[in-house]
Amino acid sequence: MASQKLTKLFANSFKLATSDLANQYALPVKSMTGMIVSKYGASKSRRLNEKVVEKMDIGKDDFLFEIGFGRGDAMKMCFDRVKDGRGMVFGVERSGYMNERAIKRFVLEIAETDKIRIDSAVDLRNLPYPTDLFNHVFHVDLFYFLQQNALVNINRELLRVLKPGGTLICGMQFDRLKKLTENRILEENQWDPMRYLWALETAEFSDVKINYHKDPQIGEYQIISATKSTDPLAGQDPEELMKKLAMDMKKERLAEAMMNDKKNFEDL
Known part of the structure; x- marks a missing residue:
């Protein structure tokens, strides 16, 4: 009997710990766990962020928008590409903790160049930006945490803020996501790429596709891409x-x- 109680207590403790990790992975808060999980996630996704930034082929006058910037690694890569031009880097983040970390990280760049803008966005279906503003919109490790019934409207809003001919890029790595699923941090249906491809097409993005790539450092990774048509009637x-x-x-x-x-x- 005592052994059964101990086993049940251990199982419940493990379930609570796993649930906390999953919550912190989706929305880090200011805590020791949040700091560890966000650092771990940043270290695992850094190379993928590099590949996504390379894929966008950024010009120094481009306006860029990252959703869910985490600790700000990709924003720094983008800033380095536009700092000598007229371009700007925008980012929104639901996590107040990550938002605070990024503002501290880029305090000099924000004050001296005004080329980085960090905003909070509780609802990605209502972004605080004008229509046709960005050359590129991108995200890594984001759509897994968005509700299925909100995906289409979120992508319609991303389509709105993109310039005609602008691109949306999403980076993901199946092998790493499978490990997170095995550790009960994510459910497999959360990161199913087909649900995101469907949402992009339903939101009337053009040229929606997923490509598979290999890198000597991280192995295979995937890039989902889409564009905003230059024809306002296309796809309707x-x-x-x-x-x-x-x-x-x-x-x-x-x-x-x-x-x-x-x-x-x-x-x-």
């Missing part, structure tokens, strides 16, 4: 466009009729 259903046009015309005629009625009343 013709019947839906006609319905929208008809509705807009009705609204215009109604507004015109109301204005005429007002003018006729004033002439009486």
Whole structure:
């Protein structure tokens, strides 16, 4: 009996510890566990961040936007590419702890160059940026923690802030994600790339694809990419466009009729 109680206590303790690790991996908070988990994640994803930044082929005048920047390694890589031009690096992060760490890390760059901007974004479906602003939007180890029913609207918002012809890049590494699944930090369906490809296509991104690459340091890794079409009508259903046009015309005629009625009343 005592042995069974001890086994149950150990199992419950392990479950709680695993749950805490999973929560800290998704949204680090200011604590010893948060510091360790965020450092571990940054060390494991650093090379993948390098490959994602290389993939974007950044110009010195480009405007870049990272979602979920963590400890800011990729933001630093991007800053080094735009610091001598007119470009800027933007980033949003749900974790207040990571946000605080990044602001401290880039305090000089923010004060002296104004080329790094760090924002909080509780809801990625409502970003504080104008339409057609960024040349590139990117993220690493992010979409796994986003709710399925929010993915499409989040990607529609990312599409909005991208310039026509701009690119979205997502970096991931199946082997590392499988290990996290084995350790009960992630569920396999969370990082299934097909759910993200589907969300990008549904949000009306163009040229959505996943490519497999190999690197001598980290082995195989995957890059999901998509673009914002330069044709504002590309990918849209013709019947839906006609319905929208008809509705807009009705609204215009109604507004015109109301204005005429007002003018006729004033002439009486």
